[in-house]
Structure formats: structure tokens, C-alpha cells
Amino acid sequence: MSRFRIIAVALIAVTMLAAGCGSDETAEPADSSPSAGASIGDVTTLTDGTLLVASCLDYPPFEYFEGSGDQRELKGFDVDLITAIAGEIGLEIEWKKANFDTIFTALQSNQFDAVAAASTITAERQVVVDFSDPYYASRQALTVNTEETPDITTTDDLGDGDTVAVQKGTTGKIFAEDNLVDQGVELKTFDLAPDMFTDLEAGGVQGIINDEPASIAEVESRPSLEVIEPIDTNENYGFAVSKDNPELLAAINAAMAFLDRRRNVRLDLLGVLPGRSGSRGVRSGLTVGLFGPAIDEGPRLRSGRGPSRVRGGRNSNGNGHG
Amino acid sequence: MATVTAEDNLLPPETRGTPSAFSWSVTVAGAMAVGLVLVGTILIQITFALGPATVTPRCVEAGIRPDNPEETGADGVCDIVEGLESGSQTVTLYLSLGIGAYAVVAGFGAYRSMRTRRRRDQCIAGAALGIQAIAIAGFILWFRTGEIGIFFFQFANAHFLQGTFDAFARGAVNTMKLAVVGELGGIAIGLILALLAISKRAVVRAPARAYINLFRGTPLILQLSLAYFGVILGLQIQAGAITVAMIVLALNTGAYAAEVFRAGLQSIERGQMEAARSLGMSYLQAMRYAIVPQAVRRVIPPLMNEFVILIKDTSLVAVLGLTFAEYELYATGRELYSTNLNATPFIAVAIAYLVVTLPLIGLVNIAERHLRSGLVGIGGEH
Numbered sequence: 001m002s003r004f005r006i007i008a009v010a011l012i013a014v015t016m017l018a019a020g021c022g023s024d025e026t027a028e029p030a031d032s033s034p035s036a037g038a039s040i041g042d043v044t045t046l047t048d049g050t051l052l053v054a055s056c057l058d059y060p061p062f063e064y065f066e067g068s069g070d071q072r073e074l075k076g077f078d079v080d081l082i083t084a085i086a087g088e089i090g091l092e093i094e095w096k097k098a099n100f101d102t103i104f105t106a107l108q109s110n111q112f113d114a115v116a117a118a119s120t121i122t123a124e125r126q127v128v129v130d131f132s133d134p135y136y137a138s139r140q141a142l143t144v145n146t147e148e149t150p151d152i153t154t155t156d157d158l159g160d161g162d163t164v165a166v167q168k169g170t171t172g173k174i175f176a177e178d179n180l181v182d183q184g185v186e187l188k189t190f191d192l193a194p195d196m197f198t199d200l201e202a203g204g205v206q207g208i209i210n211d212e213p214a215s216i217a218e219v220e221s222r223p224s225l226e227v228i229e230p231i232d233t234n235e236n237y238g239f240a241v242s243k244d245n246p247e248l249l250a251a252i253n254a255a256m257a258f259l260d261r262r263r264n265v266r267l268d269l270l271g272v273l274p275g276r277s278g279s280r281g282v283r284s285g286l287t288v289g290l291f292g293p294a295i296d297e298g299p300r301l302r303s304g305r306g307p308s309r310v311r312g313g314r315n316s317n318g319n320g321h322g
Numbered sequence: 323m324a325t326v327t328a329e330d331n332l333l334p335p336e337t338r339g340t341p342s343a344f345s346w347s348v349t350v351a352g353a354m355a356v357g358l359v360l361v362g363t364i365l366i367q368i369t370f371a372l373g374p375a376t377v378t379p380r381c382v383e384a385g386i387r388p389d390n391p392e393e394t395g396a397d398g399v400c401d402i403v404e405g406l407e408s409g410s411q412t413v414t415l416y417l418s419l420g421i422g423a424y425a426v427v428a429g430f431g432a433y434r435s436m437r438t439r440r441r442r443d444q445c446i447a448g449a450a451l452g453i454q455a456i457a458i459a460g461f462i463l464w465f466r467t468g469e470i471g472i473f474f475f476q477f478a479n480a481h482f483l484q485g486t487f488d489a490f491a492r493g494a495v496n497t498m499k500l501a502v503v504g505e506l507g508g509i510a511i512g513l514i515l516a517l518l519a520i521s522k523r524a525v526v527r528a529p530a531r532a533y534i535n536l537f538r539g540t541p542l543i544l545q546l547s548l549a550y551f552g553v554i555l556g557l558q559i560q561a562g563a564i565t566v567a568m569i570v571l572a573l574n575t576g577a578y579a580a581e582v583f584r585a586g587l588q589s590i591e592r593g594q595m596e597a598a599r600s601l602g603m604s605y606l607q608a609m610r611y612a613i614v615p616q617a618v619r620r621v622i623p624p625l626m627n628e629f630v631i632l633i634k635d636t637s638l639v640a641v642l643g644l645t646f647a648e649y650e651l652y653a654t655g656r657e658l659y660s661t662n663l664n665a666t667p668f669i670a671v672a673i674a675y676l677v678v679t680l681p682l683i684g685l686v687n688i689a690e691r692h693l694r695s696g697l698v699g700i701g702g703e704h
Contacts (some may be wrong), residue, residue, distance in 0.1 A: 101660035108663075127394070128663045165643060169660035189657065190643045195551060199643050202558045 043089060043251045045113045051091040052112040053082055054098040059193055060217035062118040081135060081256075082116040082239060088255035099191055101169030104129050107242055114248065115240040118211060120171045130243050132252045134236030140172050141212035142229040143219060148203045154229050158207060160184035165196035165205040171235055172209040180209070197222055211235075339438025348429045349444045352451025355422035359459045362414035363406075370405035371398075380407060384471030395481020402474045406466055418459040425452030479666045486658060486667065492647070493654035494674055496564075500636040500650060503568045505629045508575025515576060516583030517609065530580070537577035543638045545570050550642045563642040571639075575632055579625060586621035587613060623690040630682050634675065651675060 046052050055063045055078065063076040074095060086093045096112050100119075107115050108128040120138065121131040144152045151157065158164060163186045166173035176187055188205055190196045196208050197218045208215065212230055219225040241249040375397035377388040384403050391397040405411060429449025436442040518530035537545070549570045554561050590613050598608035637652035644653055655671030 101656065105659070105663050105665070124663065163645060168657070186645045186647070188643045188645045189653075191641055195643060198551060202554065203560065204643070 043091075043248045044245070045091065045248065046110065047094075049090075049092060050094050051082075051086045051089070051114060052094050052096055053086075054096045054103055054107065054112040054115050055079075055117040056100050056103075056193065057095065057097045059118055059214050061213055063116070064217075077136070078116040078118060078237075082114070084259055085239075085252055085255040088258055089251045100167060101191070103169070104240060107240055110242050110244060113241070113245065114252070118214065118237055119240055120235040121238040122171065122174075125240065128243070129240040130246070130249050131238035131240055132249060133256060134238050135256060136237040138235045138237055139212050140175050140209055140231040140233050140235075141215045141227045142231065143197070143200065143208040143210065143215045143225055143227045144206065145200050145203065145224050146226045146228075147224040149206050152206060152228070155180060155207075155209075155231065156183075158183060158185045162186070162206040163188050163204070164207045164209055165190060165199055166209050167191075167193050167196060170210070171233065172211065175231065175233055176209045194218065197225060200225055338440040338443070341438075341440050341444060342436075344428075344432070345436060345441035345444035345448075348425055348432070348448030349451070350448070351421050352425035352429065352448035352455065355418045355425055355455030356451050356458070358414060358421065359418035359455055359462070362418070363411065363462070366408060366411050366414065367402065367405045370401045370408070373401065375401055378404060380404060381471050385469035386471035386475055394475075395479040396475065398480050399471065399475045399478065402478060403471050406462070406470060411462075415459045415463055418455050419463075422452040422455035422459065425449055426456065476665045477669055479664055482658065482662045482664045482666045483670055486654075486670070489649070489654050489658070490651070490670060490674055493649050493651040493671075494678065496648060497633065497636050497650040497652075498678070500564070500567060500571060500639060501629065501633040504571030504575050504632055504636070505625075507568070507572025508579045508628075508632070509625065511572060511576025512579025512581075512583050513614075515580035516587060519580060519584050520587055534577045534580050537574050538581070542570075542574050542635055543641060545574055546638055547641060562648070563639070563644055564648050567636075567639040567642060571632065571636065574635075575628060578628055582621050582624045582628065583617065585624075586617035589620060590616050619693055622693060623686055626682065626686045626689060630679050630686065633679055633682075 057063050057065065057074065059076075061076055062078040063074065065072050066075050067073055083093050098106060098112075098115075098117075100117060103115050103117060103119070104125050105128060106112070115129070118136075118138070119125070121134060125131070142155050158180060161184070164176055164180055165188045166176050168189045168191055173187070173189065176185070181187065188199070190199070193210060193214065196205070196210065199205050200208055201222055201224055209231070210218075212227065215227045219227055239252055241252065375391075377386060377391050377396050377400045381396070381400035381403045382388050384407070386396050386400055386403065387394070388396065391400075425448040429445040429447075429452060433442045433445035433449070436445055515530045515534060518526055519534065521527050546567060550563055550566045553559070554566055594612050594616065595608055598612035599605070603611065636650055639650055640653035640656060644650075646657075649657060651671050651674050655667040658667035659665060
């Protein structure tokens, strides 16, 4: 599996290089498509000409910083998609870091224009904010420390005396509350997602329930951890917009549909995103339209276990779009 | 004739003169204006809260969504809105404004021409109360013009507090555990540090000063994060977040307590030490039996202040990974906030903190009054 993964990542890098550098298909939507701007109605944002977007900014592969010092750069799936969308609408992106558990109420009170934080569309959140059309189908996953607890293979193995880490305000926490607490599992809540993985490494908790793609990205740099069980929760990510700004919501949806139709915008999509095929992964036509030829990478999760794993594969190869 | 008792002698001579009917009327008018707007508003709220709870068209206009009132608490919030926008509330507000304005005009207009000091005081008191009444009533009048439905839905929605009492009680217990352990540990650390910090020898002072400056110079939230995510998780030591938090709180409080103790020790007159030494005590004995007991008396009020600050600082523990059983007050409120996407639990948290801290602040003031010695500064009477 791990060897397969390296090949897959390399393949993606190659296709991205070929397509991204060899032609001018790279995303420069604002200039290249004045007609799109016309079809999208006028929007008002908090600051004219700027789309103020809130996110955790520590949630690979959706939004994270790569590099250090001056080379530090914000990357990720959400980052690329919302940047392309803003380009279509004719707005500059400005990022704002926010804690996930207060992000929707902050948006409700118009502290920023939109939330792009790998956030699942839920009925509870829809009471306070509006969501765009779904752009990514996700699910939860159980991550464990295979060195400390080799005998845990599914959530059913968790029970009395076990502690599971969840991030505050997430659908992973809701899942754990609804399903694991009855088994006697105690929940430990964190503000920031990376802290959960640090605690799991240290043996402070026995497992983590978190979004599958983010978990897979996090464990890459942590050899003792492994994502062992996907949990189908039927979740869809959407961008959130304040209920006071339906024009912006309409514009985001229109831009997303336009990007989808045009099929030549190439985003900096990462090789680690799971589930391109079937019901999961990037929604509908976006798969082809935005992200180049779909590569069937097979099941992303290991069912067996062993010491080998891809390390730094994403960083060294995945982003080579030129 | 009647004998002069000691009590008579203790009463200060009456120099403020007699009141007049007019000056009394100004004070009463001011008090009435404040009382009317406060008591009136509360009574109107109680009346509406006891009445039937439905989401009326007026509430929908004020920004409350009418769907599923049982699940959102919109019906209860609507009572608050209806009460504030009711006719009786309007009458109360304008009446309070009018009486308050009279008290201000009469009080400020007449106090210079009052014959006695008491009459002047009463005029000024009436005018001050009048200003307060005008401010409160004016604020409510202005506030009513906004979308108060949304505001009260966010901040005063009792629906989201239903069944949370146990969680808050557990949170309060955890908060107090953290604060008490932190304070006791801090006092022990602080006393030792202070004794080192007042040494004549620089080599003895230096480590104590370094410790104090390190902990006073960095934010507590950083110390907690560093200790938990850095030291404990980084070195893979098995220790719960609460244990780590207690240790860090004690270490941090120790630095502040050390400064308090040092100031207390240095405020003891040099003669006390000299007298003790001249009786044949060693330096340590003199400290133990003469200086420290006196200093402790003086540092009790500032240490209690530190304790009040520490109770509030325990909220920073929420940045660590906590299990539900470990949640302190702030984490409890924040959890309920993010689950319900509603800020009312934060109001409950604020009240819970005040329930603990206000009596303590009162105690500090009493202690300060009893233990105070020497000069008395200007300001209010104590």
C-alpha cells in the first residue's frame, strides 16, 4: 500500500507538472473570464474588493502552512478552491485564523465574510449560517497509536477506561458523543486538531475521531500513528456564509458551478485526498473539472499494519504544480 | 445632670446641619427615578415571563425566527422582547426620564444656595441618582430601537441552560480545586522565594529573581501550553492535564506570591530584626519568630487578591485537552456554546464566577480594613 501510495503521489505530481507548467491552464480565472464576472451578481463584503475568509489554518490537507520563514505559504484544498472562487467573483482573499468551535457564531455576527474550514454542512449549523453547495464528500476515521495499543482495530474495541480525543465543535465530536460514550469511552476535547495527534503520540488518549482526509495527512509525519478505520457519516463539506449575505452565497455557488463547467482550472490538489472514486471525495463533476484526470488510488486506508509508511511524500511531490 | 458616657464622646460632632423638605424631595426624586426604571423593568419582565409563551409577530419583527420555538427557546426569548417593547415599559421609561430630569435640574440648580451641608449633600445625591436614572432609561430606550430579538436570543435564552446545572456545578468544583491547589502551592513556593529574594547575598538572590522574572514575564497561557503540549506530551510523560495545570498554576502563583511576600517582609521595620537579633536570636530564628509572622498579617489582603485573580486564570486551562469530567467553569460554558451555537451559557459562566469571586472580593475589603495600619489615603470611606 505504501509503495502504491508513493507511485500514486508521484503520478499526480507528474500530471500536475505536465499540465500546470506545459500549458496556461493554471488558475487565473479573474483575468481570463470576464464573462463569468458578469454572470455573477454584485456582491458586498465587509471590506470592498476583499473576501475575508476564516479558517483554522492548521488542518492539512485542506488548509495549512508549508515551508518556513519567508517561504511560509498557505496551502490546501479549501485554500485553492476558495481562491479560485473569489477570483471568479473578482475578490481578493484575506485569511483570518479562528478556532473551529466558535467559527460559525463569529460568522453569524459578521466578523468575516465566509468560512472555508473543511466544515461539514449540518442542520444545527444551518440554523446560524448558510452553506454553499457541497464541494467535498467526507467521512470520519479512527486513528490510533499502533505502538501503544496494537489491539485496537475498530471503534468496537474501545470501551471502559479508554479516552478518545476529539476537536471541539466538530462532527467527529458529535459522532463520538452519539456512539462511543455509550461504550464507556471518555472524550477529551481539544481546541486545535494537531494537539490531539500530539496527545495520541504521547499515549494520553487511545484514539482520535476526526475527518478522514485530515487524519491521514496528520499521521504522515507521526510514525507511531495510523488511521485504522473509516467511519461513514455521510458528510459534505460546504463553505459557510452569513445569513445576512445571500448575494455572496449565490455568487460562490455560481462561481463554483462555473469552475466546474470550465474544467480547465487546475488546483493544487494533494495526493492524499482520499476517495476520488465512488461516493466519497470531491463532489460530482468537480472531480474532473477542477482537479485533472481522476486517478483511482484504491482504498486509502490500511487494513493491515506495519512499520512502513509514506513520509513527507506529500510535501516533496504533491505540490509540484509549478 | 446626665453623665457623659464614653459612647457620646466617640460620636463625631454634628456639623452637617439640618435637612430641608426641598433637599429631601430632590433625593427622593432621584431615588424614585432609579428605582422606577430598575424595579419597574424587572417587574414587567416577571409579569411577561409568567404569562403565556408564544412567538408573536412583534418578536418576529425583532429578529426572532418563529420555527420550532420549543427547540430554540424562541418563545421564552419572545417574553423578554414583548416585555421590553410593552406599553407599560414605555410609560416606566419616560416617567423615570422625567423624574430623573427633575432631580438633576433641581439638584444641580439649587445646591449652591442650600444653607447647610446636609441639604447640599442631599441635592447632589438626588442629581447624581437622576443622572443614573436618565442613563439607564435612555440606554433601554435606545436599545429597544435595535434588533433586540436577535440579541436576547443569543445572550438570554434560558432554553440552552436547561439541564446544565450539574455540568456547571462540576465545573465550579473543578475551578475551585485548581485555584485552591494552585494558591496553596503558590504560597509555599512564594514564601521560600521571597526569603531568598531578600537575601543580602547576590548569589542567593539571583536564582530567585530569575525564577520570578521568568514566570512573571511570560503569559500563563504560554506556560500551560508549554508544560502540557511541550514538556508532558513532547517527553511522553504520563500526566493528566489537570495535574499539569495545578503544577503550572502553583509555579506561576508562586512568582507573584513571592513579590507580595517580599514587599511584606521589607515593610517590616528594620528595628524589629535588630531587636530580635539583640535578644540572641539567629537570623533564621528572627525571621521565623519576629519578621514572618508580622509580614504574613500584612500580606493577607494582597494574597487574597491573588487568589481572586487565580480563580479567573484557571479558565486558561481550557486550552489543554480536557475530558468532560475535568471541565472547569469556562470550558463548560464554551462546550455548551459550541454545541448550541448560542452565547447564553457564557452569561451563566459569568454569573457562576461572580458567585465565587464577589464574596471573596468583599472578604478582601474587610480584611484590608482590619489589617490596615498607618496612613489613610483619599477616596471613599471604608
